[in-house]
Amino acid sequence: MKQAVHFGAGNIGRGFIGEILHQNDFAISFVDVNETIIDALNAQKEYDIELASDAHEAIHVDNVRGINNAKNPEAVIAAIADADVVTTAIGPNILPFIAELLAQGIHARHVANSTTPLDVIACENMIGGSQFFLSKVKEHLDEADLAYVDQYVGFPNAAVDRIVPNQSNVDPLHVIVEPFCEWVVDESQMKNAALKIDGVHYASDLEPFIERKLFSVNTGHATVAYNGAAAGYTTITEALTDETIMATLRDVQAEIRALLLAKFDFTEADLVAYHNTICERFANPYIIDKITRVGRTPIRKLGYDERFIRPIRELSERDLPCDTLIATVGKIFTYQDENDQQAVELQAKLATTPLVDVIKDVTGVTDAALIAKLTAAIKANLKVKN
Ligand SMILES: NC(=O)C1=CN([C@@H]2O[C@H](COP(=O)(O)OP(=O)(O)OC[C@H]3O[C@@H](n4cnc5c(N)ncnc54)[C@H](O)[C@@H]3O)[C@@H](O)[C@H]2O)C=CC1
Numbered sequence: 582m583k584q585a586v587h588f589g590a591g592n593i594g595r596g597f598i599g600e601i602l603h604q605n606d607f608a609i610s611f612v613d614v615n616e617t618i619i620d621a622l623n624a625q626k627e628y629d630i631e632l633a634s635d636a637h638e639a640i641h642v643d644n645v646r647g648i649n650n651a652k653n654p655e656a657v658i659a660a661i662a663d664a665d666v667v668t669t670a671i672g673p674n675i676l677p678f679i680a681e682l683l684a685q686g687i688h689a690r691h692v693a694n695s696t697t698p699l700d701v702i703a704c705e706n707m708i709g710g711s712q713f714f715l716s717k718v719k720e721h722l723d724e725a726d727l728a729y730v731d732q733y734v735g736f737p738n739a740a741v742d743r744i745v746p747n748q749s750n751v752d753p754l755h756v757i758v759e760p761f762c763e764w765v766v767d768e769s770q771m772k773n774a775a776l777k778i779d780g781v782h783y784a785s786d787l788e789p790f791i792e793r794k795l796f797s798v799n800t801g802h803a804t805v806a807y808n809g810a811a812a813g814y815t816t817i818t819e820a821l822t823d824e825t826i827m828a829t830l831r832d833v834q835a836e837i838r839a840l841l842l843a844k845f846d847f848t849e850a851d852l853v854a855y856h857n858t859i860c861e862r863f864a865n866p867y868i869i870d871k872i873t874r875v876g877r878t879p880i881r882k883l884g885y886d887e888r889f890i891r892p893i894r895e896l897s898e899r900d901l902p903c904d905t906l907i908a909t910v911g912k913i914f915t916y917q918d919e920n921d922q923q924a925v926e927l928q929a930k931l932a933t934t935p936l937v938d939v940i941k942d943v944t945g946v947t948d949a950a951l952i953a954k955l956t957a958a959i960k961a962n963l964k965v966k967n
Pocket residue numbers: 588589590591592593594612613614615618650670671672673675678679704705706707741742743744745746
């Protein structure tokens with residue numbers, strides 16, 4: 582049996598990556614710090630994925646185990662030394678914290694003179710996730726290990742698409758997911774191209790796929806979340822029953838389509854169909870997705886290359902409209918969730934720092950005209966003194 586090491590036994594880890602790896606005859610070592618999940622994986626050694634649809638179809642996943650990386654890093658290193666593939670779905674902010682452990686696993690392969698190539702695939706909602714991870718892993722490697730990585734360890738970027746809300750099932754491993762799924766990997770960055778995983782689409786150029794996905798699914802979902810939160814809703818489906826919010830989503834999708842058409846070879850008809858499907862996915866009545874999950878970590882989502890600022894910058898550069906995206910950024914600055922550290926931090930910054938400085942700080946935008954537009958959108962929603 583092939584061996585997979587997957588970092589992050591959470592929603593998408595168990596609910597999507599686990600399914601695909603299992604269907605490709607991998608035994609999966611899930612690495613996580615959540616003791617409940619790790620203990621349950623080791624006790625049950627299997628779990629079910631339930632599709633959120635009329636039939637509630639179940640997909641059984643077995644040959645799984647859990648390793649707690651905080652308590653047993655040696656076992657993680659040994660698993661990496663033996664792995665045929667390494668994947669992550671842990672959150673972009675966490676990748677730097679597991680980089681040293683991955684570096685130690687790579688070092689173990691090197692010391693064992695392994696010439697078996699390995700790909701490390703970060704399945705995070707971010708552009709260039711695996712290459713970002715590589716940059717962090719490199720900080721923990723010496724020259725000899727760096728040369729080994731150049732030869733034997735690939736970090737192909739990937740786009741992963743399946744909505745998996747937070748779970749509240751009795752069985753901590755059971756996971757309810759939407760039926761739709763898509764996993765695209767940049768083949769050009771692989772070191773082990775001979776190992777192809779069924780259910781993964783391999784692309785020679787990931788850019789059109791990741792941008793279409795991130796700026797359609799993630800920008801769209803976040804648009805519903807932040808406008809929904811501002812209107813007082815708590816779930817995505819609830820917010821989408823509000824015609825104004827659905828219209829805002831449609832307007833954002835139209836702005837995004839204009840950008841995707843300007844940059845890539847998509848057809849308008851294909852993008853309209855893609856966006857219509859996304860609206861149906863968001864409104865799936867079998868999924869209860871809290872606005873707090875989709876709107877989580879707002880400072881990350883306001884980043885320079887993230888789901889709002891990047892399309893706004895690129896549309897502005899092309900003199901294409903982005904008013905609804907900018908108006909939604911205005912809503913993000915009002916977003917409150919006392920359980921979300923970044924939401925609290927953003928409000929604290931706004932209370933103590935001039936607005937223009939906060940905008941520059943969180944978005945990285947330097948263009949004066951764009952800063953002025955963002956300022957106006959934020960002031961339309963927020964009572965700020967300066
Ligand atoms: N849930 C979804 O629908 C999708 C999520 N993603 C991406 O997948 C990533 C994970 O998202 P979810 O699965 O939703 O989150 P999640 O919170 O359900 O899972 C993350 C897991 O990482 C674990 N973790 C956190 N810090 C850790 C550490 N230092 N060491 C080991 N494990 C640690 C947590 O305990 C948790 O089990 C994110 O980057 C997200 O953007 C991508 C596509 C879909």
